[in-house]
Amino acid sequence: MSTVELRDLRRTFGSVVALDNLDLDIRSGEFVSMLGPSGCGKTTALRIVAGFEWPDSGAVIVDGQDVLGQPANKRNMGMVFQSYSLFPNMTAQQNVEFGLRVRKQSHERRAKRASELLDLVGLASAMSRYPRQLSGGQQQRVALARSLAIEPKVLLLDEPLSALDAKVRVQLREEVRRIQLELGITTLYVTHDQEEALSISDRVAVMSAGRVEQLGTPAQIYSGPRTAFVANFVGTMNKLEGVVMSSEDRVVSCGPIKVIVPDPTFIHAVGENVELYIRPEDVAIELLPVGGSPAPGYFEGRVTSLTFLGPVTRVGLRTDIGALLADVSSAVALNLAADAPVAVQLNASSLRSLDASPESQSAPVS
């Protein structure tokens, strides 16, 4: 097992800054995802690690050694591409054996290893099929087996599931994680799908404009986003605009309602305009009887939209403090209709204020 450190990587393409002094440490046996919107530099970073791309400056350190001087075919890294990477003229088995064939291993050992790996990815029955005869999901399984065959130091995956159907995608991502845990292989996974990143990673590096915006466990990223970018990119956020009423008690007035910001580091002068954030699941609503008025702690709103998301329904609201989204159990949402009056309550302990501007946050790791 290996450790990987990306040190101060910078890469520009003409005037485009693809990587802006990116730092990222991956511990031995850890599964780290780089999560970010298209164009934020994820692929560039991964390709630099693999040796298909070079940084203008910085270093890639594997097990304490800078590998930038080594060509891709000497780095012993397993790479899984987005799609169509299987050699079309070889069967699944021959594809998996390829790396071992290059390493001049004997026929028997190659065949044994290929069948073990195809077994591991659940494709033992398809070993003599050509890529054209495999579904997209099966092709990616073979690609995974192929990259693992060489017992790589590091496994690199660049949006390996993004070309697949939703169902297969979910199924396969769990298998990727199961296999990773089983082999204990250090893994760097690239995706733009937050759900995917949160569900299978030990840690997630949220990226924006060529740098890591926040690095943390999925729970830390989801419930403790440190910037507005992370908050908005991971999950959905409501934004409230308010004015600071009391600096000491952290009271903010958002239109007619007052809230107390729980974060003790929230220090702003009275009268300052601030932005507060709250997740839809932290906004509660209750149906208001006709002519009724909201109980203390609640304020009035009207339903503008209902989006069924399975167990929960996302309710769009028009309120005195602006448009809000609230997630309620779908059973409860059955009683709601467009324009229905509701009482709205914010779960005050979940309110947070965030830096709007990205800051450098490469958290040091042990």
Added chain:
Amino acid sequence: MALSEIAEAGHRTDVLAGTKPRKQARNRRWAFLGVVPFFAYIAVFLLIPTGKLIVGAFTTTTGAFTFSNIASIFHAPYPAAFEFSVELSALSALWGGIMGFLVANAVLHHGVPRWVRPAYLSFSGMAANFAGIPLAFAFTATLGNLGVVTILLKHLGFNIYPSFSLQGLLGASLVYLFFQFPLMILLMIPVIEGLRKEWREAASNLGATSFGFWRHIGLPVVTPSLLGLMVLLFGNAFSAYATAYALGISNLVTIQIGQFINGNNVFAPQDAYALAFGMIVIIVITIIIYTLLQRRSSRWLK
């Protein structure tokens, strides 16, 4: 033949790139109307002449059935003409194919500046059509008996004549190469572009060198197209007439047939039909050989 082969080569690139044929649902009933002119054209200018040619090859001037026309192409000078036609076509297809493949690869190398490609394509498009009198003249002026290169080499102590001549197999194939190899570049570029970047990178990632990639993936994948294009080059050379005529080569099948058309050979007009029929037979045999090779080399495409 040329058209269908080009279409076929193009189709194969599609397969490599992983695209699927689109389904056509609407207006299926009347869709065939659009191709009627094409088939009419084919019928009038290809099927009818071919039919007449085949009938002519087996009938006497008075219209009776005979094998004597066919028998006559086994007598001098025709067998030698067939032999030289096949040799010249095969050699120029082989040279042109290999060189075109290598150059197309070089042009597409990622280290080559982008503007080189369109420039090369334009040049190739022009060169592929540079044939006939101007081409023959260009070579006569350079490598002919009194050509500048010939004389230059003579001054340097290399007397290439008389063992070399532009009418011989080597000389003529060199001239043919001039239009064969640009054509190969034009047709090979899309084939090489069909080799996905992911394949090269995956191979490298798994430890293979560039040579390893070509040996195990690149060459096996392009071989079916490469064979197809070499057959196309063969046909291209086999049916060439003007260049050979201008060079003064007489022992080619097309030149022999031309003599009948020009009225220079009035003794046995039916022999022209038999010769043309012989050409068709050779092309058919070539295509059969190609199909067999192709089937072996593209099992994975099925």
